[in-house]
Amino acid sequence: MNEFNRNLSAPLPSKNGISPSYIWLPEGHWENALTFLSAQLPDISPDIWRKRMDKKEVCDAHGNNLQAESPVKRGMCIYYYREIENETRVPFQEKILFEDEHLLVADKPHFLAVTPGGLYLRETLLVRLKVSTGIDHLSPLHRLDRETAGVILFSKQIQSRGAYQSLFQTRQIEKTYHALAAHLPLQSFPLCKSSRIEESKRFFMMHEVAGVANSKTLISVIDHRDNIDLYQLRPSTGKRHQLRLHMTSLGAPILNDQFYPVPKPVGNDDYSKPLKLLAKSIAFIDPINHQKREFHSEQSL
Template sequence: MPMPSKPPPPLPTRDGVSASFVWVPEGYWENALEFLCDYFPEVSLETWTERMQKREVCDSNGHFLSPISQIKRGMCLFYYREIPNEIKIPFCEHILFQDEHLLVVDKPHFLPVTPGGGYLRETLLVRLKRRTQIDHLTPLHRLDRETAGIMLFSKQVQSRGAYQVLFQHQQIDKTYHALAPHLDHVSFPLQKKSRLVEGPQFFVMQEVPGEANSETQIHLLERRGAFSMYELRPRTGKKHQLRVHLASLGAPIINDTFYPIALPHGSDDFEKPLKLLAKSIAFTDPITGESRHFESQLTL
């Protein structure tokens, strides 16, 4: 049976970090401490005990839990996630525009949009929550950690759905710039279509035979010696779509650590950012009816 949707968090946002949560599944645990240690084996018993002593673990009603608190299936437990020795990202985001409903940001390379894995405070969302003090700030679309450029955030719960519909119905015009090897024997503009699926290697996509589920329009902007600047206009939004499409044409984006060959995890080199930039985004505002166009101030 699927768990219900997340209830409102009883723990406040702390320094830009919202409380994480976990649903208690079917099973038996003597108490809350035993469950948390079993469910999160990478977090020590001492750490969970300390969090409980600091009143940082509670149920959905805001009742703080002690190590011996009883739990049962279907309970939702809230807690503050922590990452010791989190890697610092030495690049800053820049707010380009904001009104009552939207916040538009230039995201730097290497900065994740949302918390996950080894990143929490060093994410665009947490940085912006801390900076704006807007607890319910929410990203409206995805952007790879390695990619820089335009990101849109919703500031209002009430209007969020109207903007999300634009992305779901592909009513957003997105343009990317990429620096990659020059393709001598390709005529531009080019419509690249293929079927993308999850590859056998973690987080890597691959092209396979079958009906196309991804499409990118590729234009040649300028030649730079052995490389060229390409303008990419995705018609679909598959994960890593632009990176896979260029790599499959024989022009992997400069400094791509996934395509055509995935390098070991943790191989970031801050001196060698992926040469991919979300350059602009345009749409008709569903609230005001205005034509919106936002352009990154970054360049490759």
């Protein structure tokens, strides 16, 4: 049920930019491969599974093609391609800002997920870039929310990927975001906002709790626009939804935020109201050539 880890070798090739997904067999007994897949992935009909098997698009970890009656057992891993019928087209285009032997830097639009998941498969930045560039081993080096636009780095080479990933793990990356939110006349800037952020009981949401801080953001004001300010946010940690939570806790939720402070009903995206959060720039010392690298989004709020 996960997309295959592109650091490893998959028994199925990418298909139109989409890497195979996989599912492990847990404890239990199933008569055959079709019985197991139909039980675990009930949204896919048995007839569709049979057609995929006939096209040799379902196999085990060794690349052996599976048929409906193929025996299965605990610990086995089955590979297949995810498909989403009538996937909604995201009407905004990404742009490649920079590319060399090891890195690809993209400028992501609002509403476009970075990687496949849930309702998004072909309409994701990774799949679009893999199709347009033909780079099968392309892999994002960090996260960026679907609602957030801006600069994001991708690795092109498996051999050098770890060196770039270590920059994020050791906090050697400087990220700068821009955000639009309410003016805070009683607050002095710049300020350093720190808090402890943990997962909430609400699906996909985070919240601040008491305890030792595990998130930190330097916040300043760039421009005053009537009752709305343009803020610069510089996180030194990378907790999920950190910037959105920190602005909300100050009393200035980022404009058009569908999650904070109160989650809005899930529905179709309103493309006229993107989240006013932009990953404006990213800077680091390149671990390969030891040169200073800095990339800026061409978008603005």
